[in-house]
Amino acid sequence: MKLSRLCFATVFTFAVLIAAGEVKTYAQAPTDPQIAGIVQTANQIDINHAKLALQKTSNPQVKEFANQMISDHTSLQKSVNDLAKKLGVTPQDSPTSKQLKQQATDETKKLTSLRGDAFDKEYASHEVAYHQAVIDAAKTTLIPNAKNAELKSAVEGAAPLLQGHLEHAQQLEKSLGSK
Numbered sequence: 001m002k003l004s005r006l007c008f009a010t011v012f013t014f015a016v017l018i019a020a021g022e023v024k025t026y027a028q029a030p031t032d033p034q035i036a037g038i039v040q041t042a043n044q045i046d047i048n049h050a051k052l053a054l055q056k057t058s059n060p061q062v063k064e065f066a067n068q069m070i071s072d073h074t075s076l077q078k079s080v081n082d083l084a085k086k087l088g089v090t091p092q093d094s095p096t097s098k099q100l101k102q103q104a105t106d107e108t109k110k111l112t113s114l115r116g117d118a119f120d121k122e123y124a125s126h127e128v129a130y131h132q133a134v135i136d137a138a139k140t141t142l143i144p145n146a147k148n149a150e151l152k153s154a155v156e157g158a159a160p161l162l163q164g165h166l167e168h169a170q171q172l173e174k175s176l177g178s179k
Helices: 002-019 032-056 060-087 095-113 116-145 149-176
Strands: none
Touching (some): 032 060, 032 095, 095 116
């Protein structure tokens, strides 16, 4: 279960980065410590945005979704931290993790400036786009290029969880009348 959660976190992070074009800009793949740092960063960003949603929304559906994101990503974060400790890897910042942090700061500023329905709609729309990018990149880039059979299997096994997050975000977006 821990390996599957780590792979999900890794898939999640790299899928978003690939979809955003961030990974292509680096000639060399990140090191294991940088990967651990990227995964930690991505999870923390999702946790932080969900916590912001809990503070700003009064919509029970948005609260339910945010609580799910906090729960799932906190669990993933623990798995990543446990594995990094087990492997003796100290997470490190990288250009990618720094860029993720900057993008999160920008989105947080946008979310913070919104209130009520406008906040809820932006949060839901952002989550739909983010999870769709993850699924697309996993299907088109990660799974076909995975060399290790166990990794490929774990990535493929993460698909139902990713799809579940996307469907939940889409339902939320639809219920809010978002974009």
